[in-house]
Amino acid sequence: MERKAVAGNIRNKERSKEKFLEAVGKILETKGYSGLKVNDIAATAGVDKKMIYNYFGGTDQLIDEYISSLDFWSNVDGNTAPEIVDGGQEFSKQLLTQQFDYVASNKNLQKILLWGVAEKRNSLRNIADERERNGEQLFNQIADPYFAENALQYRAIMAILISGIYYLNLYKGVNAETFCGIDLTKKEGSQQIKGALEKIIDLVYEDHNKEN
The missing domain is CATH 1.10.10.60 (Homeodomain-like)
Structure with a gap:
């Protein structure tokens, strides 16, 4: 009993x-x-x-626990990454396109992201720190060994792409639906953005391979 x-x-x-x-x-x-x-x-x-x-x-x-359950990068586990045979090229593209779709479909996450730039709060700082820890694990395990002396350049490019994904999804439907003439509310527009993300990653790896 x-x-x-x-x-x-x-x-x-x-x-x-x-x-x-x-x-x-x-x-x-x-x-x-x-x-x-x-x-x-x-x-x-x-x-x-x-x-x-x-x-x-x-x-x-x-609130920490709720935000953590939603945040994309806080829930990416480097230990569960697939076997990397290309320096993380395909995995990088997969993560970015998945992030784009995830943020696009999650209105509450979008509100949390806006909250994070509008107000200083411990719970939001904790989540930002968790993102960084998970990102650091991925960089250390996958990209840094491959890019070696160019690892910081790869990180900088990823920072621009990840922040761009956040901004485009926060932007659409608030004050406008198009960005650079691309309708972000349509499937075709989303596919164009995701295709561009993949193209940039391919160019980064191609450029690195030419140098080495």
Whole structure:
């Protein structure tokens, strides 16, 4: 009987945690990040706000966990990367095109990205740091050994491409639908952007191979 009671408590805790995380998503979607107050989160979840502190340690930690669950680069695990036989060329293209599609389809992530440039907050800094740690792992394992003395150049190019992906997806549908004449709201426009990302990566690797 005691084991069943313990198992039941664990399930109740997990359900309550999920309700809190879902509540953060709902509020972010309807009110934006300014609506993420402890009382509003608890009311939306239908769970006593004291449980936020019991389960997460506080509102910031709850928001941290929600953001981390959405963030693309925080969930990229270098240990699960496919076998690299080309210095990471195909894997780089795969990651960039997947990021583009992921950000394009996730409105709440877009709001979090805007929040990250509009307000200084520990929870957002933590996620930025997590992105950097995961990115560093990928660079160390895949690109740096291949590019050697040109590794920083590869990193700089990736920084431009990744930030460009964020900006294009934040830009579309807010003040305009086209960028450089490309309709970003249409499948054809998205394919053009993803094709350009792949082309740039190919050129980076081709240029490196010519030098070596």
